[in-house]
Amino acid sequence: MSTPHPHTDLADGGALQEPARGRLADGREILYFFDQPGDGDGFVPPADPRPLPVRPPAAELRRDPLTGEWVSFAAHRQARTHLPPADECPLCPSGHDRPTEIPAVGYDVVVFENRFPSFGPDQRDQVLGDRLGVSHPAHGRCEVIAFGSAHDASFGDLGPERARTVVEAWAQRTAELSTLPGVEQVFAFENRGAQIGVTLHHPHGQIYSYPYIPPRTITQLKQAVTHRERTGRNLMQDVLDFECADGSRIVERTAHFTVFVPFAARMPIEVHIVPHRHVADLAGLTADERDDLAAGYLRLIRAVDALYPTPTPYIAAWFQAPVRHPDAGELRLHLQLTSPRRAQDKLKYLAGSEAAMGAFIGDVTPESTAARLRAALATLDGGAA
Ligand SMILES: [Zn+2]
Incomplete structure (x- = not known):
């Protein structure tokens, strides 16, 4: 290097x-x-x-x-x-x-x-x-x-x-x-x-x-900069504080990360993992944080696998700050795990509104997804005890 x-x-x-x-x-x-x-x-x-x-x-x-x-x-x-x-x-x-x-x-x-x-x-x-x-x-x-x-x-x-x-x-x-x-x-x-x-x-x-810089990151940069200008605070920290204060969409909190279904989840299964410390990317995590993340991420994947009797398709996407953008410091590392599965035998297809307009229509509430994931974790923990 x-x-x-x-x-x-x-x-x-x-x-x-x-x-x-x-x-x-x-x-x-x-x-x-x-x-x-x-x-x-x-x-x-x-x-x-x-x-x-x-x-x-x-x-x-x-x-x-x-x-x-x-x-x-x-x-x-x-x-x-x-x-x-x-x-x-x-x-x-x-x-x-x-x-x-x-x-x-x-x-x-x-x-x-x-x-x-x-x-x-x-x-x-x-x-x-x-x-x-x-x-x-x-x-x-x-x-x-x-x-x-x-x-x-x-x-x-x-x-x-x-x-x-x-x-x-x-x-x-x-x-x-x-x-x-x-x-x-x-x-x-x-x-x-x-x-x-x-x-x-x-x-x-x-x-x-x-x-x-890919389109989703450009959008996140704009939102974070606008939020900073309006409030003087970091957007992801405020999101984390908001989710923790509400609590209904929290799946789990570990020493260094919070796992939650976002307030406006776009997919039937959507879970984010956000570090408590403002860190740009996986390379910036401490060894303790990497230990904690590995354990928490594995638990999340196992919880998703436990939702249905057959494997659930998913995309696990690590959002990291861009390398050299002047506003990169506003973006925090986080995971977005999404799945189009909305029932045992049903997948959500990105149809006209989503595919053409980027306008998502949800039919599963984020609160119910969070409750199912918490129950899955409890079952896994019970099974291991
Ligand atoms: Zn092979």
């Missing part, structure tokens, strides 16, 4: 695990994280024996003049692996007769550059234009994070130790990716369930490094 991450405040001894680093056959970087950091001592990432084609060129970034939003066109992504059977899974460890994306015979947590990226493979500083018809190479970086060797596990099946390693890897990647040229925001997320477009079953997430 060349320069320190601008948001990182590790004065409390929150130094991040340094992964073991290797390269895949086409030059992509692969990083190994360990549940027990000592396990990485002397570990040499195995060579990748596959004959791989050269990496595709950067996708094309085009600007929508009606909204000012950027769209990445990555035609090569059409060739990517789609729901392969278990014996062709690219995220399983390599066997003797079947090399995969991960050359090791087993692993705890692995991060590697996506073979079919929406952004990258290169990172460059570039000024994005605003003329009609303007386009740019979609620089940036897209990484895959595999949560473990077991093909059939889900995040909720991971033990606390593994969940902690995943949090560690997210934080380390945020710190490092934030220093790359042209990267404006680092976004770690997990899509779970074929219903929301997952193309690989093996438990994994992704980490995008965007060359621009």
Whole structure:
């Protein structure tokens, strides 16, 4: 890492695990994280024996003049692996007769550059234009994070130790990716369930490094700045105080985080995890906070899994402050977990109002979702007692 991450405040001894680093056959970087950091001592990432084609060129970034939003066109992504059977899974460890994306015979947590990226493979500083018809190479970086060797596990099946390693890897990647040229925001997320477009079953997430600030973050920046101008206070702190004072949507409070369903949740299941301390991103958390977050996040995923007898699809999205925006200091790290599931056999589809207008119509009250999640947690705790 060349320069320190601008948001990182590790004065409390929150130094991040340094992964073991290797390269895949086409030059992509692969990083190994360990549940027990000592396990990485002397570990040499195995060579990748596959004959791989050269990496595709950067996708094309085009600007929508009606909204000012950027769209990445990555035609090569059409060739990517789609729901392969278990014996062709690219995220399983390599066997003797079947090399995969991960050359090791087993692993705890692995991060590697996506073979079919929406952004990258290169990172460059570039000024994005605003003329009609303007386009740019979609620089940036897209990484895959595999949560473990077991093909059939889900995040909720991971033990606390593994969940902690995943949090560690997210934080380390945020710190490092934030220093790359042209990267404006680092976004770690997990899509779970074929219903929301997952193309690989093996438990994994992704980490995008965007060359621009995405629309949701721009909206949040505007709201936070307006709130600061009007009240002199930080918006997320006021949201947290409001939710805690009300209490009806609180799912759980841990030492350092509050888990709640937001007042105006847009999806049938929507849960936020907000740190009590104003911190920009996962890299800025102390080691204690990362411990607490890993445990609380795992409990939330298990509670969501307990709502229905079959797996609930979800998107777990880590909102982090942008890397260099002048108002970035107003934004606080938080998780937004959403699911379109509104009943055992019903999914909410984003139809005309939501998809075309961005205007959400809810049919499940946030208070009832919070009550169901609290009950699920109580059942889990009772079952464990
Ligand atoms: Zn697999």
